[in-house]
Amino acid sequence: MTSQPRKIPHQLRSQSTVNALLEATAHILVHQGYVGVTTNRVAEKAGVSIGSLYQYFPNKQALLVALRRRHAETMQTTLLAMAPRSNNLRIQIDELIAAIMKAHEEDSALHQALENEVPEHILVEDDHANKTVQTLLISLLEPHRKVLLPSDIALACRILLPTVDTLIHQALRLSLTERYVMQQEISHLVKRYLLADT
Amino acid sequence: MTSQPRKIPHQLRSQSTVNALLEATAHILVHQGYVGVTTNRVAEKAGVSIGSLYQYFPNKQALLVALRRRHAETMQTTLLAMAPRSNNLRIQIDELIAAIMKAHEEDSALHQALENEVPEHILVEDDHANKTVQTLLISLLEPHRKVLLPSDIALACRILLPTVDTLIHQALRLSLTERYVMQQEISHLVKRYLLADT
Amino acid sequence: MTSQPRKIPHQLRSQSTVNALLEATAHILVHQGYVGVTTNRVAEKAGVSIGSLYQYFPNKQALLVALRRRHAETMQTTLLAMAPRSNNLRIQIDELIAAIMKAHEEDSALHQALENEVPEHILVEDDHANKTVQTLLISLLEPHRKVLLPSDIALACRILLPTVDTLIHQALRLSLTERYVMQQEISHLVKRYLLADT
Amino acid sequence: MTSQPRKIPHQLRSQSTVNALLEATAHILVHQGYVGVTTNRVAEKAGVSIGSLYQYFPNKQALLVALRRRHAETMQTTLLAMAPRSNNLRIQIDELIAAIMKAHEEDSALHQALENEVPEHILVEDDHANKTVQTLLISLLEPHRKVLLPSDIALACRILLPTVDTLIHQALRLSLTERYVMQQEISHLVKRYLLADT
DNA sequence: AATGAATGAGCGTTCATTCAT
């Protein structure tokens, strides 16, 4: 049982059908949780027959996988559009944290649902979004290698990525003002971990 | 639909029945995932009739909630038994990280399954384990308030707890040697965040 | 996917449930064909919930297999009860043909439906009924081996069994009088094939 | 719902479309059984759109009926091309049996599938092939009426046709050498039934 | 004439839950 999309929608009509299905899946996932996501419900909410759903997605899993992929791509786009511009590492870190926060803010509820509601084994595909952040982070740190406290940059990434991810999820549950305070604290944590004299 | 256990089991026989049911739930959860946990399967594995299951648990959710609670209590016990003994804050931090790691190692598979397989909204109850760690951490930090970098201890806790939790989950997926390296790196991160001159 | 019955019905209530299910299957199979046999329809006709059906039969195939087995057993019983009593081979043959006809007359419609409607691969199990007739036939012929025309008794059986089976099915579509004429003609055919001077 | 072909295809393109559809049906029927025959699958395998399929066949049943008819016609052609040439009845019988065997050997897999997989009520139309053989057989026997053992030639046909048909199906499941042995045994059976001194 | 997106009734099956025994 593969979860590859069944056919690429050529006509405009088809594309909007696929779109409506993913939108419906997202909405139900956010509001009723993973167990609420039934293929019939998704089709109904999308205003599409159940048969049409199965023309584009071979099974329920494929629906979730496609939704995750689309969400990840959106996040990547947001993230890459905000790549740090300064040469100062401290400023770069601040900007990166801000960018990640920004990326997570879009569809934050969907992000939470995707992470917490959907059983892990459903979403087996590699996490492209994570890869992107990792690449970004390494390309950020590499030039400053000599001023960094941790000698093992890979290890540092393995420490920082889940940390930042988790903390940003925590922050997203807070009000806007609290969130900003926390964002700065996250930046601070990262800089303390990476740099001396901070 | 509440998920409170239906009755407090006074007799020994009842207690062992409840125990068998939770054990069965845990085993199935770990080996077959959340979707594999069906009430009939749990009852069968526990060597108990489905009717008896419903005498002790009003519904399936209650089974999972009770299992989570029991697991959390086990973890607490392990954690408290290893409370730091030194006066030196740096050593205390190392010991606390080690203790949390130890606590998570027990039934690590169950822990993972509980976190990753079970939909979040099923396990709505307050997180006693987290509270315990938070209390522990605050009582650890409070005496050293003046030497700490963060002025807001509550905020520091909100930063540190999810961070440590996440990183320890990452560490548990690694081999024993890698795990130890990571454990020290976590300690290092915490100390850099909290203390100057580290 | 095995088609073994799921559980042996112990209580009387269960036995009658299983019976009602097989009866319903037979009735629908005869009147609406194999495609008409849906699990929900069977359950409804049996006056039983669909859940109960699946307590005793793991899938739809099992229902058909069980029905076939039960039908074969009925046929066997009828057949064996009419085992030839004479020593004269010619009379024995007549009696055997009559017995087979008798056996097929019971639930003849079910027999036809089972043979013609149900896809062959659904009913994979060995045909005990056929085995029984084969054994009966061999034990009938063996003592007269020297007066038989065909030297290869096994081959003779492979010729006679399908022939008699087919012809009896043809006969069952006729009126009672025609059927009797045909029965004698079948006997005649068998005796001509086996014996000289006939 | 009639299963008459929707339109008689006049143009060559149409004929080849119909042909491709029947070919596809046959192939799927043989390799995946009756349940594997879905209209969409047939259309796809035929390289034709599902819409086109429904322009030539009003429903799925019509597809099977047409396939059966075409198969029967092929068999007839084969059979008639091998009409017995001798005047000796014994030789004629041998030749006829051989001819029927030959006719069945072509597309034997399709023949089996048509007989065993397709529910009987789907293929309700009169059996032209059988009629042909019956005519052939009667025209064969009529001239020798006085040397035949059975006085009722029609009855003899009703006995012989299903018998030969069944036995040839049995034979087709055997290896080539065994098949030849069986073919001779079938001839022998027919001759014993029809003629004295055999 | 040909396409293929869309339909939806209905399939086989599961499983949390009830209740007569």
Added chain:
DNA sequence: TATGAATGAACGCTCATTCAT
């Protein structure tokens, strides 16, 4: 108290068929 037969809503999914393009 314990049992386990029974329930039935609801699931994921198929496929013959239609019809706008």
